[in-house]
Amino acid sequence: MALLEVKDLEVNYGLIKAIKGVSFDVNEGEIVALIGANGAGKTTIMHAINGIIPKFAGSVTLADKDITAIHAHKLLPLGMAQVPEGRRIFQELTVYENLQMGYYIGRDKAQFKARLEEMYSRFPILKERSSQIAGTLSGGEQQMLAMSRALMSGPKLLLLDEPSMGLSPLYVNTIFDMIKEVNKMGTTVLLVEQNAKKALSIANRAYVLEIGKIVKTGTGTELLADEDIRRAYLGG
């Protein structure tokens, strides 16, 4: 069953059509990747799904509920969390307070504690730095914090926007391992990535985006083997 379904989505920036009718779906339990070059519209799609920028046309449904016109802050209670591009952690708050913000909609103290411990055991560095101002963390640590923050609410669906951007290869591996693990534990993942090779290697299915349109779709392994994809995105 499709957990997230995007139908004929169109987004305009002024007179420029950025997204020209995009449809895709994410089934429960899957990792679905959206790959494409810079400027293909990946982040625009993410922002349109979560309501931060307005949609010109099309519809979005989450678990059979129409969320096309919903306010961004009402999506988390419905089970959809997002790690935005550039991580966007709260730099002036401590690591602990950032994680608390991730549980903003929650009310259960015991559940908060349990989730906090879960994140700390996954990334011990966050526990070590829990009272440190988040702005002082390295890029990789900030990405761990951003992912942990998004998982604090216990989402059904996690949207990840360029999680590998600006990270050293070592951190990229850590982050992708975590994505797989989170998925194994039952969270569905929609992943937007420029690092196509990495994304395809962990994705069940993927969509290839070119200048606002989906030009190809298939399983991760299929696309990894595809000649055109190899030439365009995987460096031969």
Next chain:
Amino acid sequence: MDFIITLVNGLSMGGTYAMIALGYTMVYGIAKMLNFAHGDIIMIGGYAILVGLSVNPLLAVLFSMLFCMLLGVLIERVAYRPLRGSSPLAVLITAIGVSYLLQSIILAIPQFGADTHYVVIIKDLGSLQIGEVLIGYDTIITLAITIVVMVSLTLFIKFTKTGRAMIAVSEDRDAARLMGINVNFIITLTFAIGSVLAAVAGFCSLLDTPWLEPYYGSLPGIKAFAAAVIGGIGSIPGAMLGGILLGIVECLCNSVQEIAPYTIAIEFIILILILLVKPTGILGKKRREKV
């Protein structure tokens, strides 16, 4: 001895400025706009006290706080929210328009008009004598209120979920939305808190300067704005520091007869000097972007 009295008076006056400056800085930090009508909320609060005084002084102050809170929320809802996302210049002009509107409303009410009203909230307040030092109770009340306001606001911001959500919204509105934070609610709350603080500052100000007229809030408003900028606009401790600094400077200048006529000029020269050395204000931070 005179110096101590001047200092205490300065602290008290600075406290009033700080409370007004907090309104500017919080709205700037969270709603990303300069609310130039903020000073006029003080004035409206003064008139609310004037109306309430016919019943009871304490009720008058509480009524003024409530009235200003509702007014602040209403102004945000009607004048500023529809402009969210439009150019900062449009919002600024609107704020100036709201400022004139509030003044004109008072002018248009026949009972108030352009007349100056002498507002006595507490009769014959008197002074406290400690040794040779004589301090007016109005000063003491203002100081006490300032301390309570600052401590409770700091605790609220630091230790409540809503307080931290305010910091989150001021830092990154979209990221805050993704946490499930209702940004509109946080902005409304900010206006409510800022306007209540303006009403309280209006009350303190009336204890010291009881002549109420439609432009009563203009000069304190501008000075408190300067205080917020000195401290670093957007920073809550900065507004407190800037306000108190400005109050002390003002009282020190006023205590010397030869300098007193130039007090306001000196205050704004200090503002310029601080901005030349530290353009973000004393505690203001430049946002770093980490990629």
